Amino acid sequence: MHSIVVRIAPGVRWSSWLKPVVFVLALTPFVYLLHALFTGALGPNPIESLTDQTGTLAIRLLLISLSLTPLRWLLKDTWPIRLRRMLGLFAFFYAVLHVSIYLFLDQQLDLAAIWEDLSERPYIVAGTLAFLILVPLAATSTRKMVRRLGRRWSILHRGVYLAGAAAVVHYVWLAKGDLLEPLVYLALLLGLFTMRFMRLLRQT
Amino acid sequence: MRDWMKMAGIRSSEITDQRLFRQRRQLIQASLAAGVASVLTHQAAAQAASLPGPIARSAFSTDEQLTSRETATTYNNFYELGTDKGDPVRYANRLKTEPWSVVIDGECSKPGTYTLEDVLKPHAIEERIYRMRCVEAWSMVIPWNGFSLAQLLKRFEPTSRAKYVAFETVVQDDLPGIRRNVLQWPYREGLRMDEAMHPLTLVTIGMYGEVLPNQNGAPLRLVVPWKYGYKSIKSIVRISFVEEQPPTSWNMSAPQEYGFYSNVNPGRRHPRWSQAKERRLSGDTSALAALFASKIDTLFMNGYADEVAGLYDGMDLQKFH
Numbered sequence: 453m454h455s456i457v458v459r460i461a462p463g464v465r466w467s468s469w470l471k472p473v474v475f476v477l478a479l480t481p482f483v484y485l486l487h488a489l490f491t492g493a494l495g496p497n498p499i500e501s502l503t504d505q506t507g508t509l510a511i512r513l514l515l516i517s518l519s520l521t522p523l524r525w526l527l528k529d530t531w532p533i534r535l536r537r538m539l540g541l542f543a544f545f546y547a548v549l550h551v552s553i554y555l556f557l558d559q560q561l562d563l564a565a566i567w568e569d570l571s572e573r574p575y576i577v578a579g580t581l582a583f584l585i586l587v588p589l590a591a592t593s594t595r596k597m598v599r600r601l602g603r604r605w606s607i608l609h610r611g612v613y614l615a616g617a618a619a620v621v622h623y624v625w626l627a628k629g630d631l632l633e634p635l636v637y638l639a640l641l642l643g644l645f646t647m648r649f650m651r652l653l654r655q656t
Numbered sequence: 657m658r659d660w661m662k663m664a665g666i667r668s669s670e671i672t673d674q675r676l677f678r679q680r681r682q683l684i685q686a687s688l689a690a691g692v693a694s695v696l697t698h699q700a701a702a703q704a705a706s707l708p709g710p711i712a713r714s715a716f717s718t719d720e721q722l723t724s725r726e727t728a729t730t731y732n733n734f735y736e737l738g739t740d741k742g743d744p745v746r747y748a749n750r751l752k753t754e755p756w757s758v759v760i761d762g763e764c765s766k767p768g769t770y771t772l773e774d775v776l777k778p779h780a781i782e783e784r785i786y787r788m789r790c791v792e793a794w795s796m797v798i799p800w801n802g803f804s805l806a807q808l809l810k811r812f813e814p815t816s817r818a819k820y821v822a823f824e825t826v827v828q829d830d831l832p833g834i835r836r837n838v839l840q841w842p843y844r845e846g847l848r849m850d851e852a853m854h855p856l857t858l859v860t861i862g863m864y865g866e867v868l869p870n871q872n873g874a875p876l877r878l879v880v881p882w883k884y885g886y887k888s889i890k891s892i893v894r895i896s897f898v899e900e901q902p903p904t905s906w907n908m909s910a911p912q913e914y915g916f917y918s919n920v921n922p923g924r925r926h927p928r929w930s931q932a933k934e935r936r937l938s939g940d941t942s943a944l945a946a947l948f949a950s951k952i953d954t955l956f957m958n959g960y961a962d963e964v965a966g967l968y969d970g971m972d973l974q975k976f977h
Contacts, residue, residue, distance in 0.1 A: 489943055495741065496727040497794060497935065498943045557947050565930065573928055626928065628792065629909065630739040630838045 467531050474535055478542040481509050482549075499557050506550040507579075508633075511619050513543035515640055518616050522647045537593055540612065544590040547619075551583050575625035582618035585611045613648075616641055705867040707781060707801055716856060717785035718959075723796035725864045727939025732871050733790065734890055735838055736831040743833070744871035750830045751870040751891065758876065762822075762897035765813035772875055776861065778811070779803040783865070784858055786881040788888070789920045789958045791906075793951075795934045800879050801862030806853040814849070814897045821852040822902035823878065824894035839905045845889035846902035846916065847880065850967055856881055856960060860888075882960040884918045915977035919968070920958035924977050 485505060488494045494501040517539040520532040559566050569576040589609055592598075598605050620641050623634040732744040737751065756772040781801050789795045809821065825843035827834055834841050851857065858879040861868055868874040873890025880887045886906050896902070906914035913927055922932045933951040941949070957964055968976075 489947075492943045494943055496731045496937045496939045496946070497741075498946050499935070500794070502947075560950060565933075568930060572925070575928060629735065630836075632836070 467534075470531060471534065471538065475538060478513065478539060481505070482546075499553065503550060503553050503558060506546050506553060507623070510543050510546035510550055511623060511637055513539055513546060514612075514616050514619055515637060515644070517543055518612065518641070518644050522644060525647075525651065541590060541593060544586050547583055547586055575622050578618045578625060579622035582615045582622060585615040585618065589615070613645070616644075707862045707865055707867060709865065711781050711783045711801055711865060714782045714784045716963075717783065717799075718787060718797060719785075720787070720797045721938055721940075722785065723798055723937055724939035727937055728796055728798050728863065729869050729872060731937065733792075733885065734833075734871055734873065736825065736827070736833045736841070736843065736891075737871065738833045739838060745869075747832050748870035750828075750832060751826070751874070752828060752830070753870065753875045753891075756875050756893075758892060759894045760812050760896075761894070763815045763818035763899060764897045765815065766811070775808065775876065779807055779859075781861065784879070786858075786879060787958050788879070788881065788885055789934060789954065791884040791886060791914070791918070791926065791931075793929060793931065793934050793954075795936050795952075795954075797936075797938075799864055800858055800860045801865065801868075802858045802860035802879065804855050805857040805859045805878065806855060808859050809852060809895075809897075812895075812897070817899050818897035819849055820846055820898050820901055821849060822846045822894075822896040822898050823889045823892050824896075825889055826891045826893045839909055842893075843889065843905045844903055844908075845878070845887055846898075846904050847887075848901075848967075851880070851964075854964060854967065856963055882919055882957040882964045884914075884920060886914070887918050917968075917973075917976050919964075919973065919977070920954060921956060921973060921977065922954040923956070924974055 485494075485502065489498060489502070517536055520536045520539070523532040524530060555561060555566065559569075570580065589612060592601060592605060592608060601608065620634065620637045624631065624638055627634050730745045731741045733741070734744040737744040737747045740746075757769050758772070758775050759769050761767045780803065782803060783799050783801055785797060785799045787795055788798050814821075823845045827842045847857070858881075860873070860877050860879045861875060863869075863872060868877065870891075873888075873892075876892045877890040878888050878892065887904075901916055904914075904916055906918075907916055920931075925931055931954055934954045935949070935951050955961070
């Protein structure tokens, strides 16, 4: 299968620019948040603002990385797959920020309060589950681990569907009043699952 | 001598003699209400219009550190203007507060449609520094300007059948938040008669000595300091005396989460988040310092238990939350 070849500069294929450009795009919100933090643009409740924004970014990137495989089918081209690991790791990066802000800044490591959250609030359980699934996926994302684990790697990394579902459920469950954004993510997630399921049916 | 006078270096000799001050104050108070009404009607759209002073500080005031005006007027929940905390100030000018009138109806002897001026005229404005506790577990300390709701309600002579008071917020086509039914519009709130008549319950027309900004519920709102913030209904256009407990917006939206009473109660957990602690938003620290600030314990009845706990004697506050 061939990539689409567009000449940007002599001898440079556009697809070689793809990864660095997407890398910068995915990092931009982080730079923006840091800048907003130092300029006071996060408003009077920066902990709430940072928690919300890093959480939303993690979910968006997770959904984007989940959409790359279906995108390959649609485009009949492989370039989306080359972004998959990087965007998955960016989703994990924002998830780490999100969880760290919750543990260290919001709860200030108050173990009793964290335990109360875990034991009484299903949305915290869903979010924790999503994060815990992402940890081994991030840890086994290197080429070396892909080779070493072989078939088991693909099975392990199917966990990303579960992480995506848990993360979106986490968001739907915690929202107060305005459910529009979490429900849009839920609809996208269900759409992506449906595409994969249909393909599975056709193949068997 | 007030603290601010000391800080400003004002000597006692510069301060007006008490007797003279009182005479002047009587004069001023007579014209004050009329003045307030005219300031409200003519300058409501302008930002930071001062209320005519002097405004006496009520003994109900707390001496805790005030939240900055900037914070209290830019971080708001006013869903008719949008659900983001920054939406209310962003779309504040979509709310038209002029002309403004309030419908009074139900179980009372003097129902009718009253202009804002009619509503405010007889009342002297006080300053009340109250804690404001949002159900989302953040809080502020705000100097409100207003008068006890009881004084207003008595003028309409509620009958013995009036057991509750229901309030409605304005609905205007230009309000960006009403295009989506995040809540059922109009926004509705209600109080039991004894809660409405409690001296802490404030009809509010200003904050920080200035006319209430639109995003904070201009031109007329309630402040009920021992209840979660959403009970303090904004931009009121209707007050109804009713026999039965009236429907209230957040209760209609999620009854298991938001009760009719909605008294601040750290012992009664919201099903989805803890109410034991709150984040006090002062707004005078840098964002970086705010990142490392600790939460504070939430007080039963938001710290107003001495004044209001008697209203709920014998009631199961877990059930009637």
